[in-house]
Amino acid sequence: xxxxxxxxxxSVPDKxxxxxxxxxxxxxxRFVVTSGGFTSLIILGLxxxxxxxxxxxxxxxxxxxxxTGFEWNPxxxxxxVPTKFGxxxxxxxxxxxxxxxxxxxxxxxxxTALFLTYYAPEGIxxxxxxxxxxxxxxPSVIYGLWGFFVLMPYAVYWEKLIHKYLGxxxxxxxxxxxxxxxxxxxxxxxxxxxxxIITAISREVFSQVPLDRIQAAYALGAxxxxxxxxxxxxxxxxxxxxxxxxxxxxxxxxxxxxxxxxNIYFAPNFQVLFSAGGNVAxxxxxxxxEAGEYELRGLMAAGLVLFIVTLIVNFLSNAIVKRTSxxxx
Amino acid sequence: MATVDFASVKPQxxxxxxxxxxxxxxxxxxxxxxxxxxxxxxxxxNGKLGSAFIFVTLATVGNIVLAVVRxxxxxxxxxxxxxxxxxxxxxxxxxxxxxxFTVIMRGKDAIRLNTLxxxxxxxxxxxxxxxxxxxxxxxxxxxxxxxxxxxxxxxGILTALYLTEIKGRFENLVRFLVQAMSGVxxxxxxxxxxxxxxxxxxxxxxxxxxxxxxxxxxxPTVARTSEEVLKLIPNDLREAGVALGATQxxxxxxxxxxxxxxxxxxxxxxxVARVAGETAPLLLTILGNTSxxxxxxxxxxxxxxxxxxxxxxxxxxxxxxxxWGGALILLTLVLILFISARLLSGKKR
Numbered sequence: 001x002x003x004x005x006x007x008x009x010x011s012v013p014d015k016x017x018x019x020x021x022x023x024x025x026x027x028x029x030r031f032v033v034t035s036g037g038f039t040s041l042i043i044l045g046l047x048x049x050x051x052x053x054x055x056x057x058x059x060x061x062x063x064x065x066x067x068t069g070f071e072w073n074p075x076x077x078x079x080x081v082p083t084k085f086g087x088x089x090x091x092x093x094x095x096x097x098x099x100x101x102x103x104x105x106x107x108x109x110x111x112t113a114l115f116l117t118y119y120a121p122e123g124i125x126x127x128x129x130x131x132x133x134x135x136x137x138x139p140s141v142i143y144g145l146w147g148f149f150v151l152m153p154y155a156v157y158w159e160k161l162i163h164k165y166l167g168x169x170x171x172x173x174x175x176x177x178x179x180x181x182x183x184x185x186x187x188x189x190x191x192x193x194x195x196x197i198i199t200a201i202s203r204e205v206f207s208q209v210p211l212d213r214i215q216a217a218y219a220l221g222a223x224x225x226x227x228x229x230x231x232x233x234x235x236x237x238x239x240x241x242x243x244x245x246x247x248x249x250x251x252x253x254x255x256x257x258x259x260x261x262x263n264i265y266f267a268p269n270f271q272v273l274f275s276a277g278g279n280v281a282x283x284x285x286x287x288x289x290e291a292g293e294y295e296l297r298g299l300m301a302a303g304l305v306l307f308i309v310t311l312i313v314n315f316l317s318n319a320i321v322k323r324t325s326x327x328x329x
Numbered sequence: 330m331a332t333v334d335f336a337s338v339k340p341q342x343x344x345x346x347x348x349x350x351x352x353x354x355x356x357x358x359x360x361x362x363x364x365x366x367x368x369x370x371x372x373x374x375n376g377k378l379g380s381a382f383i384f385v386t387l388a389t390v391g392n393i394v395l396a397v398v399r400x401x402x403x404x405x406x407x408x409x410x411x412x413x414x415x416x417x418x419x420x421x422x423x424x425x426x427x428x429x430f431t432v433i434m435r436g437k438d439a440i441r442l443n444t445l446x447x448x449x450x451x452x453x454x455x456x457x458x459x460x461x462x463x464x465x466x467x468x469x470x471x472x473x474x475x476x477x478x479x480x481x482x483x484x485g486i487l488t489a490l491y492l493t494e495i496k497g498r499f500e501n502l503v504r505f506l507v508q509a510m511s512g513v514x515x516x517x518x519x520x521x522x523x524x525x526x527x528x529x530x531x532x533x534x535x536x537x538x539x540x541x542x543x544x545x546x547x548x549p550t551v552a553r554t555s556e557e558v559l560k561l562i563p564n565d566l567r568e569a570g571v572a573l574g575a576t577q578x579x580x581x582x583x584x585x586x587x588x589x590x591x592x593x594x595x596x597x598x599x600x601v602a603r604v605a606g607e608t609a610p611l612l613l614t615i616l617g618n619t620s621x622x623x624x625x626x627x628x629x630x631x632x633x634x635x636x637x638x639x640x641x642x643x644x645x646x647x648x649x650x651x652x653w654g655g656a657l658i659l660l661t662l663v664l665i666l667f668i669s670a671r672l673l674s675g676k677k678r
Contacts, residue, residue, distance in 0.1 A: 022577070029578035033495055036487025040506040040552070043545055047513070047521045054524050111417025119414055128418070130671065135425050137667045139606020141634045142656045145641055146428045149435075149649075154378065192424045199421070223407035246512075253514025255609035256638060281516040285609060296528070303520040307513065314512030318505070 047307060055301030058085055058294070066301060067091065072266050072287070074295045085298040087305065092268045093183065093278030097258060098251035100187025100272060105195045106244050112195070113202035114228060129203075136196035144260030147189035152261070155185045159273045174274050181263035183277035189257050194247035201246065201321060205239030206232055238320055245317030249310050255281035280306045350399070357391035385416070429660075436657025439650045444658075448631075450620035454640055454648035463655055465621040466636035470662070473539045473615065473632055474601055476625055481544035482597055485551030486586075489596075492552075493559040494567075494581055504556075511549035518545040519610030526614075536625035539615035539632065543607060547600040554599055558592030559585065595674045602666040606659055608634040633659045 022030065059066060062085055069086015116128060156179045163179075166172045209232050217227040258279045264286050265276035284299050284306075291299060346354070365384045372383075389412040396408035444462040452461025491497065492504055522542040526532045562585055570580030586593070611617075616629035617639055637655035640648045 025578045026576045029576075029581070030495060033487050033490045034497055036484055037491025037495070037497070037499070037503045039484045039488060040503065040510045040548065043548070044506060044510060044513075046525070047517065047545075050521060050524045050529070051517075054528065108417045108420050111414045112421045115414045115418045119411065120418075128422075131425060132421060134664075134667060135421070137602050137663055138425075138428060139608070139634055139659055139663060141606065141608045141638050142428065142432060142660060145637065145652065145656055146424075146431055148641075150427060150431050151424075157378070195421055223404055225407040225410035228410070249512045253512070253516065255514065255516040256634075260638075260641070281514055281609065284516050284520060285612060288613060300520060300524055303517050307517045310512050310514055310517075311509055314509055318508050 048304070051300050051304035051307065054297055055304050058298045058301045062086065066298075067305065070266060070268060072283070072298075074292060083294065085295070085301075087280055087283065087302050089266050089268045090278040090280045090283045090302070091305075092270075093262075093264075094252050094280050096183050096270065096272060097186045097190055097262065097277060097279055098248055100184060101190035101194055101251045102244055102248055104188060104191035105198055105247055106240070108191075109195045109198035109243070109247075110202050110240055112199045113206055114232070116199075116203050117206040118224065118228065118232070132196050132199050135192075136200075140193065140254060140257040141260075143189055143193055144257035147185065147257060147261040151188060152180060152185055155188060156180060159184055163273055171270055171272050173271055175271065176274070178275040179273060181261060181275045182273050183262065183269070184272045186258050186262040186277060186279070187272070189261050190251045190254055193254065193257065194250050197250060198240075198243040198247045201243030202236065202240050205236040205243075205321075209235045238323065242317045242319075242321035245313055245320060249313040249317060252313065253281055253306065253310050254279070255285055258282045259285050353395060354392070357395055358388055361387035361391055389416070432653065432656050432660050435650065435653040436655075436660075439654030440657060444654060448619065448621045454643050454651065455645040456647070458647075458651070458654075463633065463636055463651075463658060465618060466631040466633045466655065467658065468621055468623065469536065469615070469618070469631040470605060470633045470659075472623065472625060473536050473543060473611070473630065474605055476537060476540035477543040477547055477604060478597060478601060480540060481547045481551060481600065484544075485548050485596070485600065486555055486593060488548070488552040489555035489559055490581065492556045494577070494585065507549050507552050510545075511553070513545065515546055515607050516609040516613070518542045519613035521545070522610070523613045533627065534614065534616040534629045535627060536615060536622070536630040539611050539630065540625070542610035542614045543604040546607060546610065547604045550603045551596050551600040554596035555589070555593050558589045558596065561592070562588050591673050595670050598666050598670040598673070602663055602670065605666065606634050606663055608638050611635050612638070633662070 061083075062069065065084075065086055067086070068088045069084060070089045071084040071086050073081065073084045075081045075083030112132065116125060116132075120128060159179045159182065162172055163174055167174070213231045213235070214227060217231045222230065259282035262277050262279060262282065263275045264278050264282055266278070267276065269276045269278075280302055284303055287295065287299055361384055364387055365380050368383050368387075369380055372379075392412060393405065393408045397405050439458050441458050441462075443459060444464075445467070446464055447460065447462035448465035449461045449463075450465075488503065488507060492500055492507075519542045522538050522545070526538045526541070527534065532538065566584050566588055567580055570584040571577070575583065611632050612635060615632060615635070617635045618629040618631045622628055622630045633655055637652045637659060640652035640655065643649075
C-alpha cells in the first residue's frame, strides 16, 4: 500500500466526476430523433388543418347537408341554379362497395389463412404466403385495368344469373338492364385487393393459437374441422374482425381501381347489380379536372370527411387487433 | 424382461394414404373430368365457366362422399370444411394468376425497343407501337420515387429510432399515429399536397409535389418495418456499445444502425414498392406529361401509373394496348422491388 502510494504520489488523478446528465451530443441526438418521431403527428395534423381551412366555406354554406345531400351541382348563379354539394350518395356508395368487398374477401381470406396455417403441406406454405403478399404489391391501376377488361365480361354474366334467379331480393332488382360498371363488379375488385391484408392478419392470429389447446382438442377426438371450430375460430375471431376492419379502411380509401370500374352516379343506389354507384375517393378524381375554385373547396371538404372516416375505422381495427394479440383470447 | 429396441421401432404414419386410397382419390378426379362434358350437354350451363363450375362441384362432392364412406358420417363436416378451405385458396390464386397472365400477354405486344427509348412527345396515343414510348413515364417514376425516398427515409428511420432507442413518454402515441397514418387514403395525401403547394403556395404541378405526396404514404411503411428490424437487434449490442464508453448517439450510429443495415434497406424497398404504383395522388400533384421532364421543380411530369391510367381512359384500342404495356413495365418494376426485398430479408435469417 505504502509502496504504491509512494510510487504514484503526486500523480494520482483526481476522482472522476460522475455525470448522469447526457452529453451535449446525446442531447442533440435525442432532440433530433424525438422531433423526427413526431413527423407523423405533424403531417396528420397538417392534413386535417389544411383540408378543414379550405373546405370550411363549403361546410358553412351546406351545413349538415354536405354529408346527407345527394346532389353535386356547381350551380350557375347567373341563371339562378343554386350551388349544391352533398356527398351523401357517395358515402352510401362507398359503404355499398366496401361491404360487397368485405363480403367476398372475408370468407376467402379466412379460408386461405386456415389453409396456410393448418392444411398446407410444408413445401407450399412459403411460396403461397409470398404469392398472397405479392397480391398486395400489385398497383391498384393494374387491378382497375384487369377489372375493366378481364373481369367485367365474366362478372356481367354472373350478375345476369344472380338477377335471373335471385331477382326477387330487393338489392338484386334492376330498374334497367344495364349490368356493366356496377357496384357489384367494383366490390369484387376491391374484395380481391383487400384479401391479402385480411389473410395476413388472420394468419398471424391463427398462428398464435396455443398448441396445447389444439392438442387437447385432438386428444378429445376432434377432427381437424371441429378443432378449428372449437379452438382456432373462437381464439382468432376478434383478430379476424380487426383484419376485416383494416380491409374496410383500405376499401373505403380505394380510388383508381374503383374509378375505372364503377359508373359514378349521384343518387343513392342500393341495387348492387345496376350500373350506378359512387365512392368519395373516386368522386374527387372524377370532378378534380374541371372543378372551379368553389367546387375544389367542396372536394377538399369531401377529402376531409373521407380522411376522418378512414381514421376512425383504422383506429377501431388497430384497437381490436392489439387487444387480441395482447390478451391472447 | 422384454426390452424394446427403440432404434428398430419405425415411426408409423397412420394418416398416410395407402395405395388403394390414392387410386380412389384420383379416380374421383378422373370421373369428375369425364362427367363434366356429359353434364354440360345435359344442363343449360355452358362455356368455360360452366365447365369449371361443374368440375369443381363434382370433384368436391366425390371427395366428400369418399371421405364419408371411409370415415363415417360424423366426419362429413370435416370434409366439407376442408373442400371449402381448398376452394378459398384456389379463389385467391385465380385472380392473381389472371392478373399476371393478362398483363404479360396483353402488355408484351405493345413493348418494343422504342418503348424504352422514346417518349410520346411526337406521337398520338394511337400511333403504331413502333413510334413513341414510355421513356418519359419511366424516368418520371424513378425521379419521383427517388426524391420521395430522400425525403421520407430519414424521417421514417428517425421515427423507428424514437420508438426503439429513445422510448420516450410519447412512444405509444407515436406508434398509434404511425399506424393511423398507414391508413390515410392515397387520394387524401394527394389532395393535401395539392392544397398546400399548389393552391396555398401557388407552386406549379411538379415532380417535387408528387414526391411529397408519395412520401406521406411511404413513411408509415418505412417506419414500421424499420421498427420491427431494430427491435430484433439484441440489447447486448447496445449495452456493449455503452459499456465501451460510447454515448448513445455513437452507439446508435456506429453499432445499432449498421447491425440493422439490411433490414432497413428492406424497409426502404418495401416503402418504394408501396408507392411506385400509386396513381391517385400523382393525378393531383404531377398532372402527367407527354414529354420528358427532368427538372423536379418545373412543370408537369409523367409517371408510369399515370401513363397507364391516361392511355386507358382514351378508350382507343391501340392506346389501351399501350396502357397494358405501361402496366407490364410497372409490374416488372414492382416485382423486382418485391423480390429484392424478399431476398434481402431472407438472407439475414
